Amino acid sequence: MAHDEHAHGGHELSFMERYVFSVDHKVIGLQYLITSFIFLLVGFALMGLMRWQLAFPGTPIPFFGGLFPSDLAPNGVMSGEFYNSLGAMHGTIMVFLGVVPLAVGAYGNYVLPLQIGAPDMAFPRMNMMSYWTYLPGGILMLASFLMPGGAAQSGWTSYPPLSIINPGQTVWLLSMVILITSSLLGAINFLVTTINMRAPGMSLWRLPVFVWAQFVTSVLLLLAFPPLEAASVLQLMDRVFHTSFYLPKDLVILGQAYAGSGGGQPLLWQHLFWFLAHPEVYVLVLPPMGIVAEIIANNTRKPLHGYKTMVFSMIAIGLMSFMVWAHHMFISGMSASLSNFFLVTTMIISVPSVALMTCLVFSLKGGSIRFNVPMLFALAFIPLFAIGGLTGLPLGLTVTDIYLHDTYYVIGHFHFVVVSGSIIALMGGTYYWFPKWYGRKMNDTLGRIHFWGTTTTMVGIFLPMLFMGLGGASRRLYDPTAQLHNLPVQGWNVVATYSAYLLALFQIPFIYNFFNSMWNGEKTPENPWQATTLEWACPSPPPHGNFEKTPTVYRGPYEYSVPGRKTDFWMQTDKN
C-alpha cells in the first residue's frame, strides 16, 4: 500500500494534498500538534470557568458570565448542571483530545519515523485517516455543548447509573467510539512502522528511548482501547435501546421506578472503564518520559544511565498496567482478597516507574549540563512528576485510599502527573524539535519566561489541591462552601484559581514565540543541538521522503563524549 502513496512524487501536489489531506507523516504530525494544543487550550478555558465557581461560589463569572444562555448561567452565575458539564468535558478533552494526540499523534508521528530512519509511516493513507477521524470526533465532542440537554455531565469516567440517566451522554459515547477508532488506526501504524521500517543497522537495542516509549504506548492503545469501545457500545445500548447492562433491578430515580428491565451490573462499567483508563495513564506518561530522556541525554552530553533498564522498565510497565485497574475501585465494595491483589500489583508496577525516574536522575550525574530551554523543562519534569508519582502511592494502598478516595487529593495527584509532568515534557519537546520542524529556533528569553511562569503557577494550582484533599474536601463539588468542613481550606481554592489565571497569562509568550519563530526565528543548521539520533541526520525541515538516501546505522543512540573523539557526539549514522 505504501508504495503507490509515494508514487505521486511525479506531479506537483496541490495545496489540499500538501497541507490538508497530506499523507506525509511530518505534515500530519504538525496537524496533530496544532489541533491538540488548541484542544488543550479549550479544556483549560472550561476549567478556567469552573475555577471561578470553586473559588467564589455563587458569584457571577466576570467578563464572560453574560455570554452564556440563562439556563446554563442564570445572571452570569454558573448552574450546577453547567458545572458538571464543564468538569466532564474538561477531563475528556484534556485526556483524549489534548495530551494523548499531542504525545502520540504529534510527536510520535513526526519524530518516530525520522528516528528509525524511515521515509514515512508504514501506511501513510491510514495515517491521514487517523487524523481525519480524530478531528471530527473532537469537534463532535465539543459540539455536544450546543445540543439539546447540553454536554455530558457524568465526569470523564461516566459511571452508571448517572451516565445513563443524565442528558448529553449519547454524543459523548459516539465521539468516544470515533476517537477510539482514530487511535487504533494510529497504534497499528506505529507498531508496523517500528517493526518493519527501521533503517539498516537499526537493531532494537539501538532504538532511542523515545521510540521504545511510543512502541509500548501503541501496544497499550491497541489492546486497552477496544475494551472501552465495547463498554461504550453497551452504554450506548442502555441509553438508546433501553437495555439494562449497567442498571440494577428495581432502580428508582427521583421517586420514579425505572422502566427498563434491570438486572445489570453498574460495577461492570467501572471495571471495563478502568481496564482502559489505567493503561491510558501510561499512554499519557511514557511518551513524555521518552522526550525527557532524549533531551537529557543531549544536554548532559553523556550516555543515558541505564538505557536497557529504562527499556525493560517500560516493557514491564506496559505488561503490568493491565493488572492494576481496580485500584481505582477499592471502596466499591470488592472483597478484601481482591483489593489485596490490586494493592500488590500496584506496588509492583511502581518499581519500574521508580527505576525509570532513577535512571533519569543518575543520567544527570557527572554531566556538563547545558541549561537551554528544552533542558529546563526536562529538569523540571523530574521533581514535579515525582510528586505526582509519589502522591499516587497512598492511593494504591487500601488503608489510606479509603480516606483519600474521591477527594481533591486525587485531583492534585494526577494533575501533578499529567500537567506538571506530561505537559511540561511535551512543551520541552516543542522547544527541542522546533528547529527540525521549521529550520529555526524559538526565542530563548521568551522560552525562559514561559518556563518559569508555567512551572511555578502549576505548583500554585496543584499543591493547594493536595492540601484541600487532605483536609477532606471532595472532588466534583459544585459549591465547596456548602459543606462546613471545607471552609477552613477554602482559601486554597482562591490560591489555585489565581494561579490558574496566571498560568493562562504565561502561555501567551509561548504561543507568540511559536508562531513568530516559524517565520522570524534564528535560522538553525541540520543538527543544532549536536545530537546523535537520526532525526538530526536529515535537512530541517526534512523533505518528502525524509532522507536523501536510506541511512545506515552503526551505533547506539546516545554515544556522547566518547573518549578519543574530536567532537563530543557520535551520530548513529557516522561510520567512524
Place this chain on the structure above:
Amino acid sequence: MNNPDTHSGVTNAKLGVWLFLASEIMLFATLFTSYIVLRMASTSWPWGWDVLNVPLATLNTVILISSSVTIVMAYAKAYDKDKAGFQKWMAATILLSLGFLVVKAFEYGAEFKLGIGPHTSVFYAIYFTMTGLHGIHILGGIAVNAGLLYMSSVDEHWANPLFLGRVEGAGLYWHFVDIVWIFLFPALYLL
C-alpha cells in the same frame, strides 16, 4: 518499501491485519467477559435453546464454516493467478455471507414479532448486542470481499504483488469473523 524484505520478514499489510485482529480479539473478549459477569450475577437467565432458534443458528454455523472453505479456495486460485477460479470462489463466499445475514434477519424478525427486543431482559440485551456487532463485522467482510472481487476484474491488479496480500488479509479477517461465531453460537444458544 512494501516488499517482504522488511525487518520482520512479514509484509506491512499482513502485520497490520494481525494487529488489527489483536484489537478485535480484545473487543470481543470484553463482550464475552461481560456476558459471563452478567450471567453469573443474574438470578434468572434462560437456557438459550428454550428461547432462541437453534436450528436456524445451526444452519448459519454451517453456512459460515462453508464460507471459510470457499475463501481459502479463492485465495488458492488467486495464488495460481487463476482469475476465473478466484472470481467463482469469491462470489460463492459473498453469497454464503449474504445467506447468513438473511437467516439472521429471519431470526430477528420472528423475535421482534413477539415483541422481544434488547430491552426485554439482560439475556436478550447481550444476545442482540453481540450478534448485532458480529453482523456488522460480517457486513464489513462482505464489503471487503466485494471490493476484491471488483478489483479482480481489472487485469492491472493481477500484476500488482500487493493484490494477493490483500486477498490473504481479507481471508484472515473472514476466519476471525467465523471464529467469533463459533464462540457465540454455543455461548448464546447452547449453554
